[in-house]
Amino acid sequence: xxxxxxxxxxxxxxxxxxxxxxxxxxxxxxxxxxxxxxxxxxxxxxxxxxxxxxxxxxxxxxxxxxxxxxxxxxxxxxxxxxxxxxxxxxxxxxxxxxxxxxxxxxxxxxxxxxxxxxxxxxxxxxxxxxxxxxxxxxxxxxxxxxxxxxxxxxxxxxxxxxxxxxxxxxxxxxxxxxxxxxxxxxxxxxxxxxxxxxxxxxxxxxxxxxxxxxxxxxxxxxxxxxxxxxxxxxxxxxxxxxxxxxxxxxxxxxxxxxxxxxxxxxxxxxxxxxxxxxxxxxxxxxxxxxxxxxxxxxxxxxxxxxxxxxxxxxxxxxxxxxxxxxxxxxxxxxxxxxxxxxxxxxxxxxxxxxxxxxxxxxxxxxxxxxxxxxxxxxxxxxxxxxxxxxxxxxxxxxxxxxxxxxxxxxxxxxxxxxxxxxxxxx
Numbered sequence: 001x002x003x004x005x006x007x008x009x010x011x012x013x014x015x016x017x018x019x020x021x022x023x024x025x026x027x028x029x030x031x032x033x034x035x036x037x038x039x040x041x042x043x044x045x046x047x048x049x050x051x052x053x054x055x056x057x058x059x060x061x062x063x064x065x066x067x068x069x070x071x072x073x074x075x076x077x078x079x080x081x082x083x084x085x086x087x088x089x090x091x092x093x094x095x096x097x098x099x100x101x102x103x104x105x106x107x108x109x110x111x112x113x114x115x116x117x118x119x120x121x122x123x124x125x126x127x128x129x130x131x132x133x134x135x136x137x138x139x140x141x142x143x144x145x146x147x148x149x150x151x152x153x154x155x156x157x158x159x160x161x162x163x164x165x166x167x168x169x170x171x172x173x174x175x176x177x178x179x180x181x182x183x184x185x186x187x188x189x190x191x192x193x194x195x196x197x198x199x200x201x202x203x204x205x206x207x208x209x210x211x212x213x214x215x216x217x218x219x220x221x222x223x224x225x226x227x228x229x230x231x232x233x234x235x236x237x238x239x240x241x242x243x244x245x246x247x248x249x250x251x252x253x254x255x256x257x258x259x260x261x262x263x264x265x266x267x268x269x270x271x272x273x274x275x276x277x278x279x280x281x282x283x284x285x286x287x288x289x290x291x292x293x294x295x296x297x298x299x300x301x302x303x304x305x306x307x308x309x310x311x312x313x314x315x316x317x318x319x320x321x322x323x324x325x326x327x328x329x330x331x332x333x334x335x336x337x338x339x340x341x342x343x344x345x346x347x348x349x350x351x352x353x354x355x356x357x358x359x360x361x362x363x364x365x366x367x368x369x370x371x372x373x374x375x376x377x378x379x380x381x382x383x384x385x386x387x388x389x390x391x392x393x394x395x396x397x398x399x400x401x402x403x404x405x406x407x408x409x410x411x412x413x414x415x416x417x418x419x420x421x422x423x424x425x426x
Contacts, residue, residue: 004315011314015307031121033282034084034112034248036060041250042119044082044277047261050252056265057274062286065091066098068276077106077235078270084244085113085136086122087281096139103140104234108268111137114244116227121282122244140238142231176220176255177227177243217241217260237268354414355403358396361418365425387424396421 032040036048037060052058059074061067061081068074068081081102091099103109114122216239217228229240245251252258269275279285293299348356359375366373369381377400382393396417402409 008311008314011310015310032119033088033121033284034119034244035279035282035284036277037279037284039249041248042121042245043249044247046249046252047247048277050258051275056269057272059274059276060279060284061276062280062284064280065095065102065278068102069098074274074276075270075272078273079276080108080110080265080269080273081276081278082110082112082247083136083278084282085111087136088121088283089281089285091136091281093135093139096136100140100233103236103238106235108237108239108264110239110241110264112241112244112246113137115242117243117245119245119248137240140233142240177217178220180215180218180226239264239268349406350408350411351403351406353411354399354409357411357414357418358400358403361422364422368425382421382425385425388421389424392417392421392424 032038032042034042034044036044036058039045048058048060059071099109213229213231215226215228216230217226219225219227227242231238231240247257247261252261265275280287345353362375362378363373365371365378365381366376369378371378379393379397382388382396399409399414399417
């Protein structure tokens with residue numbers, strides 16, 4: 001009994017280790033994400049359906065950036081991709097390089113970065129993510145820094161005023177961003193409303209060259225605070241917004257948000273080209289999805305079955321109770337005959353076996369009449385035997401002729417026929 005208890009506790013401990021290594025996170029992620037299938041407040045389903053109803057070619061990208069170049073249905077140039085930052089699934093260096101190449105060949109990427117707003121899906125990665133955990137913009141050739149003068153001014157304020165600003169910053173307030181005066185008059189009258197929750201100022205500057213970079217939108221209260229940038233990369237464009245929820249389900253119909261997106265499409269989307277949504281890096285992927293794997297009921301049922309079967313084996317089996325030894329079986333002459341008969345049955349053909357049976361019968365008749373045992377037919381003796389039926393003799397002659405022609409026949413029927421003839425003659 002002690003051995004069984006030790007085995008049981010050892011098995012349970014091993015099972016605990018396996019569950020601890022394979023168990024899903026204790027707090028599953030139920031936040032609304034910027035996905036084309038998400039109909040909650042931060043999703044992109046409304047924008048995706050709106051574009052589809054206007055017959056704009058769409059593609060929900062559920063693979064990495066380096067797979068975009070291999071899409072046969074998507075044209076090489078004139079496309080536009082929407083990316084929301086921060087990414088839930090980090091982008092690899094190789095796919096970021098492919099994304100830059102894709103932009104440079106004549107496409108546009110619109111990056112919606114959660115910097116001046118705080119959607120719930122970006123809250124967990126909010127602390128310093130722009131500066132230390134944000135390789136995408138840096139890899140695309142930009143420097144991101146903080147407005148140092150603003151920070152110095154904040155430090156010189158008294159504690160009461162700093163506390164007041166900190167409490168005020170925790171309460172999101174609706175703000176507006178307007179078109180910069182130096183830009184395209186097509187978007188000069190666009191006013192975009194958004195809920196702002198952070199007051200940190202970006203300083204975004206291209207590392208390679210300042211030519212081809214411009215500010216499209218600025219804060220309405222602070223004209224020097226850029227809200228939407230456009231940077232030239234090769235033959236393509238990169239548009240960066242400091243608001244991630246700019247075109248979400250909650251804000252697309254507010255202000256002129258939808259009009260702004262339509263203006264960007266008219267300027268950067270070519271005819272018959274696609275608008276792509278980066279769903280893959282926000283969790284909607286064709287690759288392995290651990291959340292979907294752990295939530296599948298078939299996995300749970302399989303684990304419970306294996307657990308029950310394993311416990312039953314541990315409790316019901318003991319190494320001390322070995323199965324009884326069976327005594328070796330003695331071999332007899334009949335076993336030898338069966339083995340030899342089986343060997344011949346596997347090696348000899350049907351016609352050869354039938355011919356052997358008939359010739360053995362001829363030798364028995366010859367031995368009975370004192371004749372040489374040379375396998376020769378004894379049809380005359382059988383014909384003169386009064387107890388042998390003529391039909392029986394004709395049937396035996398037909399079987400002998402068939403065997404000589406190497407044709408297959410019924411051996412059981414032939415054996416019974418020879419047995420009957422032997423009884424009638426001998």
